[in-house]
Amino acid sequence: MSSPDVRGRVRGTAPRVAVVGAGIVGLSTAYALTELGVRPDVYEVGVPGNGQSTGQSRLFRHSHEDPRLVAWARESRSVWRTWQDRLGVELVSGDGAVTIGPNAGQRLALLRQAGVPARMVEAGELADLVPLVRGRAAGSAPAMLDETAGAIRTQAAIRALAAAVDGEIVSDEVLSVHAAGPGQGSQGPGGTNGRAQVRSVSRCADYDTVVVCAGRGTPALARGAGLTLPVEFGAHARVTFAVRGEPPARLACLQDGSGEFTAGSGASVYAAALPGGRAYAVGVSGHVAARADGSVADPDGLGRLADAARAYVREALPGLDPDPVGHVHCWTTELPWSPDGLAVWQAGSDGPAGQVLFVAGNNLFKHAPALGRALARAAVGEELTADLRPEARLGDVSRPGSAPTA
Secondary structure, three states: OOOOOOOOOEOOEOOOEEEEOOOHHHHHHHHHHHHOOOOOEEEOOOOOOOOOOOOOEEEEOOOOOOHHHHHHHHHHHHHHHHHHHHHOOOOEOOOOEEEEOOOHHHHHHHHHHOOOOEEEEOHHHHHHHOHHHOOOOOOOOOEEEEOOOEEEEHHHHHHHHHHHOOOEEEOOOEEEEEEOOOOOOOEOOOOOEOOEEEEEOOOEEEEOEEEEOOHHHHHHHHHHOOOOOOOEEEEEEEEEEEEOOOOOOOOOEEEEOOOOOOOOOOOOEEEEEOOOOOEEEEEEOOOEEEOOOOOEOOHHHHHHHHHHHHHHHHHHOOOEEEEEEEEEEEEEEEEOOEOOOEEEEEEOOOOOOOEEEEEEEOOOHHHHHHHHHHHHHHHOOOOOOHHHOHHHOEOOOOOOOOOOOO
16 A cells, blocks of 8 residues: 655656545545645635534544454554654544453454554553543453554644645535546646546536545535445534543543443444543444435434433543533445445546546545545556455455454
8 A cells, every 4th residue: 555656657747636525535635646746636615624524533443343444444544653743743642442342352353463453451451541431330341452543633634634735725616527538628727638527616627537535425426427326324423521620641532332331222432532631522323314415314313312422421431521512413424335334436437537536435534544545546547446446345344355253
């Protein structure tokens, strides 16, 4: 997954590339293109990072059921470190992440197979890693520490990448993207005839490649290009709670799949610290169904998800004040084979001569650096990584060779 240098590789000039969407995946792709010497145009109708990438923290975890996603997470963690050093800002905390639940040992085996530092922890050490659980009776569920996981500093990442992209961020809504074919494009911004066309509110421009990372807006743009993406829309809520007293020196992220404190619902819980450790963002798994037109099928369902997070905090995390200090509501865009599924669809020709790449998936923040580099390489003419093709069904543990082993 290394990044080649393509400066001057295409007839003495870099390819012309547009990125639609300035969330974390779009910005990571744009910055990866900058690393390759390409100056992309980045289209974003709103403030960068204000869609599905919103909020102040995300959980970075290596732990996944599909070993391929473990490998992607490991690669992404390496790139996060590289970018953090280069940009001079903390992008992922060094506090680790704790997984609690009956599958902790199975997850540990997968991480060890991938060379990710991880180990089981006892109840006493758990209280040191996540001090908020002090006072909670030690349960029987095993716990694992993913040592190099941590809380993603989401706003710092968005700001740093947006500032570092060597290209134009176009504040415009994109209405259509399609592969126009040879001789059918309009005059591009560089004065030559491209074959992948972007029509926005105030522009019509042609490019060699367009990469669409528009979140819930991606399926509609793909439909205009003749593709139907099997994205399932939903809406999710997570809630922020203040830490009682002084913030702890270390506050690991949390994944609790034990079911001990979720009233038998079978739901799992995730949590990540905000910068400074003075607050913890907590979410309960699940989402409320949403329609393709953008309407939420059950608006009260978002309230129930928030209430479930409060109930968990009251029972399991006495180190938090159970009265929320903030809410984040965001769209979910899951693929049918996994809540962590990821795939890239392609329209037009292979290579940088009129192709359009459409990215779809959910829970992508952690994978954004490695994904961005893979998309950037594809945008300048390399073959798209096999894992990312729809037929690979990345994230599907039922695929041959992807089932977890103990």
